[in-house]
Amino acid sequence: MSWNFDHTYSKLPEIFFRHQKPQTAPSPKMVIFNDDLAKFLGLNPNEIKNAPEIFAGSELPPGAKPLSQAYAGHQFGHFTKLGDGRAVLLGEQITPDGRRFDVQLKGSGPTPFSRRGDGFAALLPMLREYIISEAMFALGVPTTRSLAVVLTGRDVIRETVLQGAVLTRVASSHIRVGTFEYASAYGTPEDVRTLADYSIRRHFPEIENEPDKYVLLLRKVADLQASLIASWQHVGFIHGVMNTDNMSVSGETIDYGPCAFMDNFNPDTVFSSIDTGGRYAYKNQPKIGAWNLCRFAESLLPLLHNNIKSPIEIAENEIDRYWERYNEYWLNGMRAKLGILSESANVSLIDELLNLMAEHKLDYTNTFRKLSLSTSNVLANSPKFSEWQQKWQARMPDTELMKKHNPVIIPRNHHVEEALAAAENGDFSVMHSLLEALSRPYDDSEKYAQPPQQTNCTYQTFCGT
Numbered sequence: 001m002s003w004n005f006d007h008t009y010s011k012l013p014e015i016f017f018r019h020q021k022p023q024t025a026p027s028p029k030m031v032i033f034n035d036d037l038a039k040f041l042g043l044n045p046n047e048i049k050n051a052p053e054i055f056a057g058s059e060l061p062p063g064a065k066p067l068s069q070a071y072a073g074h075q076f077g078h079f080t081k082l083g084d085g086r087a088v089l090l091g092e093q094i095t096p097d098g099r100r101f102d103v104q105l106k107g108s109g110p111t112p113f114s115r116r117g118d119g120f121a122a123l124l125p126m127l128r129e130y131i132i133s134e135a136m137f138a139l140g141v142p143t144t145r146s147l148a149v150v151l152t153g154r155d156v157i158r159e160t161v162l163q164g165a166v167l168t169r170v171a172s173s174h175i176r177v178g179t180f181e182y183a184s185a186y187g188t189p190e191d192v193r194t195l196a197d198y199s200i201r202r203h204f205p206e207i208e209n210e211p212d213k214y215v216l217l218l219r220k221v222a223d224l225q226a227s228l229i230a231s232w233q234h235v236g237f238i239h240g241v242m243n244t245d246n247m248s249v250s251g252e253t254i255d256y257g258p259c260a261f262m263d264n265f266n267p268d269t270v271f272s273s274i275d276t277g278g279r280y281a282y283k284n285q286p287k288i289g290a291w292n293l294c295r296f297a298e299s300l301l302p303l304l305h306n307n308i309k310s311p312i313e314i315a316e317n318e319i320d321r322y323w324e325r326y327n328e329y330w331l332n333g334m335r336a337k338l339g340i341l342s343e344s345a346n347v348s349l350i351d352e353l354l355n356l357m358a359e360h361k362l363d364y365t366n367t368f369r370k371l372s373l374s375t376s377n378v379l380a381n382s383p384k385f386s387e388w389q390q391k392w393q394a395r396m397p398d399t400e401l402m403k404k405h406n407p408v409i410i411p412r413n414h415h416v417e418e419a420l421a422a423a424e425n426g427d428f429s430v431m432h433s434l435l436e437a438l439s440r441p442y443d444d445s446e447k448y449a450q451p452p453q454q455t456n457c458t459y460q461t462f463c464g465t
C-alpha cells in the first residue's frame with residue numbers, strides 16, 4: 001500500500017503542460033480525509049492521513065513529478081486560453097487492480113497559467129467540492145472524487161480574508177474538451193493527433209486499432225456525456241458552469257464550482273450568480289452538452305474522414321447520435337424512477353408529471369420518493385395530479401425498482417451551507433454527519449430528506465476562486 005505513480009501525460013509534447021511545483025504551505029492541517037478512496041487507490045489511510053504536508057503541497061510524495069496542464073475553453077460561449085491556474089498534477093496513481101487515476105492538488109499556488117489569479121483556494125469552496133463530489137459518487141453519477149482537504153495556514157484574500165486550503169482531486173484523467181481546443185488552436189495538427197491517440201489509449205483502448213478510431217473517439221465521448229448529463233437530470237443536479245474546459249473526455253463530472261441540486265422542480269433553475277442569462281440552467285444542460293461536443297468535433301475535424309462523408313457530415317452525424325443516446329438514457333432513467341421499464345411509461349406520461357411538479361412547485365427528490373413509497377395521493381388537493389397518479393398506477397409500477405432509483409438524501413443547499421458554516425468556525429462534525437448520510441443516499445432519513453423551510457429559489461452559488 002503506497003504511492004505508485006506513473007507519468008504518461010508528461011510524455012505528451014511540451015505545449016500540453018509545464019513542470020510546476022506546488023507552493024510550501026505555512027502550517028498544513030488535515031481537515032478531512034477519504035479513507036475509502038485512499039484504500040481504493042492502494043494507499044494506507046492510517047499512514048498518509050497523518051501527512052498533511054503532502055496534501056498541502058509542501059512535501060512531494062515519493063515518485064511525484066508535479067505539472068500543470070495547459071488547456072483552453074469556451075467560457076459562456078467565448079473562447080479563452082486557460083490552463084491549471086491553481087492546480088498541479090502529482091502523477092497518475094496506479095491502483096492495486098491496475099487502474100490509473102490522476103492525483104491533483106487544487107489550490108496549491110500559482111502556475112504559469114494563473115493569469116491574474118493567485119493560485120490559491122479557500123476552505124469552504126474546497127469542502128463544498130468534497131461534499132458534492134462524494135455525494136455524486138454515492139448516487140452513482142460518474143465524477144472526479146475528493147481524497148483530502150487540508151488547511152494551509154495561509155490567508156487567501158477574496159472579498160474578505162479567508163482560510164486557504166488545498167483539495168486533492170482524483171480523476172480518471174483531466175483531459176478536457178478544452179485540452180483538444182487548446183491543441184487545435186495553439187498546436188500543430190500533429191499535436192491534436194497525439195492528444196487524440198493518448199486519450200484513446202487511456203480511456204478507450206478498445207478502439208485503438210479501428211481504422212476510424214477518431215470518429216469513434218468522438219462517438220465515445222458523446223455517448224459518455226449523453227449518459228452523464230441524463231444522470232444529472234435524473235437527480236436534479238445543476239453543474240452551473242458547463243464551459244468546455246469543464247467537460248471531461250472521460251465522462252466524469254468535473255469542476256464543482258457553482259453547482260447545486262434543486263429542491264423544487266423548476267426547469268429554469270440557475271444557482272450561479274454569474275449565469276445571469278441562464279445559459280447553464282437545468283433545462284439547458286443537454287443542449288449545452290451538444291454545443292460543447294460541437295467544439296470537441298471542431299477540434300477533431302482534421303482527423304475525421306472516411307471515403308463517404310465529409311468531416312463536417314461525420315461530425316453532424318455524431319452530434320445527432322448524441323441526441324439519440326441522450327434521449328434514450330434520459331427515458332430509461334425516468335422509467336426506472338417511475339418503476340415502469342416498459343414502453344407504457346412514455347415521454348408524455350413523464351412530461352405530464354414534470355409539468356405538474358413544476359406547476360405545484362413540488363420538491364423534485366421527495367416527490368419521486370413519495371411516489372415509490374405510497375399508493376396514497378402524493379398531492380391530494382390537485383385533481384390533475386390524482387388523475388396522473390391513477391394513470392401511472394394502472395401501469396403497475398415496481399416500487400422496489402423505484403426505491404433504487406429515487407434517492408432520499410441529496411446534498412441539499414441548506415444542509416451543505418450549515419455544514420460549511422460550522423466548518424468555518426472549526427467544527428467539522430456537522431460536515432462529517434452530512435457526509436455519512438450522503439454516502440447512503442437511498443436509506444431513509446428524517447433529517448436530510450427535509451427540504452428547506454423557505455424555498456431555495458434565491459439560493460446563489462459562486463465560483464470558488
Ligand code: AMP
Nearest residue numbers: 082083084085086114117118119120465
Ligand atoms: P474554473 O472556474 O474552476 O473552471 O476555473 C477556470 C479557470 O480559472 C481555470 O483555468 C482555473 O485554473 C483558473 N482559476 C480559477 N481560480 C484561480 C485562482 N485562484 N488562481 C489562478 N487561476 C484560477
Ligand code: MG
Nearest residue numbers: 245246254255
Ligand atoms: Mg475549470
